[in-house]
Amino acid sequence: MVDFVEIYNNPWFRSLIGLVFVGLIFLFGMIAVWMERKIAGDIQHRIGPNRVGKFGVLQLVADAIKLFTKEDIIPIKADRVLFVAAPMVMLGSVFLMLAAIPFGAVVINDTVYPIVAAEMDISLLYIQAMSSISLVGIFMAAYGSNNKYSLIGAFRNFARMVGYEVPLIISVISVAIMANSLDIIEIVKIQDPIWYIVLQPIGFIVFFVASMSEMGRLPFDQTEAEEELVAGWVTEYSGMRFGLGFFAEYMHVVLGSFLISLLFLGGWNIPGFIPGALTANPVLGFIVPTAVLLGKAAVVMIFILMFRWAVPRFRIDQVVDLSWKKLFPLSVLNLVWVIAFTLYMGV
Amino acid sequence: MAGIIDSYIPVAIILVVAIIMPFITMFIVNVLSPRSSGETKFDTYESGSDPTGEARIQFKVEYYLYAISFVIFDVAVLFMFPWSVVFVGYDIAALLTIELLIFITVLLFGFVYLWKKEGLQWEK
Structure with missing residues (x-):
């Protein structure tokens, strides 16, 4: 058992876990793209992809092969450095974000060992910071490609992000105050009996809406806006460069669903689930917490994907209004409630 | 360390x-990937017509004012991060909480001012 803890704390072993996660996130991203198409098909009474593999599961493999055999075109008017670097920045943002997000946990002898690449005291701040970098990537792509549609999309993107970053961070801070920690693992552990969705429902709504906006999911797709701006900031991108940026967005959706389930839905905890009860059966301790977390993340992700077909798109001025005039006051209200609650319960 | x-x-x-x-x-x-020759494929896309002018134009100035208002709020929010972890179990917590509540109140005055000035609107 001592050996296990030693290996578990070894930074090189953690790096290996991180690399496995990098592989896994590609798999999850592919599942997300497939589910998006299937759900869209179901909701619109279509079949969706069904030719490649059983139920079309291999559709994305076929797409990837196609992207690999497309010519790499950089427009002559584009700023080459920015144009090439933009998808890399977006991909890097997602990869660095996933370094601090636990993908599951193992319970051995009443002790919870989260499966995470980098354990740090400030992981919540770190995740938010890394997640915001993708915004810079989008602006680089748009400014670099020197296209009018791209630039309009990027300006809208900044206006939207400017509005949603503040409510998002305030609701994150509310969680941190209630848990008295910025460590995402501590936050999950402290939600053992009661999830934070119960204790701060307003905070959950604000966080959910704001992180949907950060992922760029509909109804917050003003940056791409296929109906008005051709393809928004990706207009000039084609082939694999488009593929990288597009895939980074889907991986962002997956990580966002993980974040929502970790911060507000109790992570790997289920009510009445006592780690001690599982010690008798170590196999359960290995499987159950991880399966619970993955299940929650999957439910959140399906909900986010279905949102797209249930809600009409917003105009950009409506989006800006929603962030500043509704979500920001709500997030401050939630913060005051959390302060009052913590003062009443704590100290 | x-x-x-x-x-x-x-x-x-x-x-x-x-x-x-x-x-x-x-x-x-x-x-x-294959290579094919052709001049026009490196052109900027503009819905099929010949591209005119530069895309990098001067944007309206209200946009930057709006961005500045964001910077103020965002810096203010950054102050809350260190405060959030010393909330329980430290002697300075009560004092800090009062200070931060005053800070948030002042911030809210600024927010109301911005709202009344219509500084938070996309188009006026």
């Missing part, structure tokens, strides 16, 4: 992977 550095070793390795991977991908693309 070693513990802090240890937890960032995985981050560094993932960063290296994130930098290398797009290069490898683009290398594979360059090997596999």
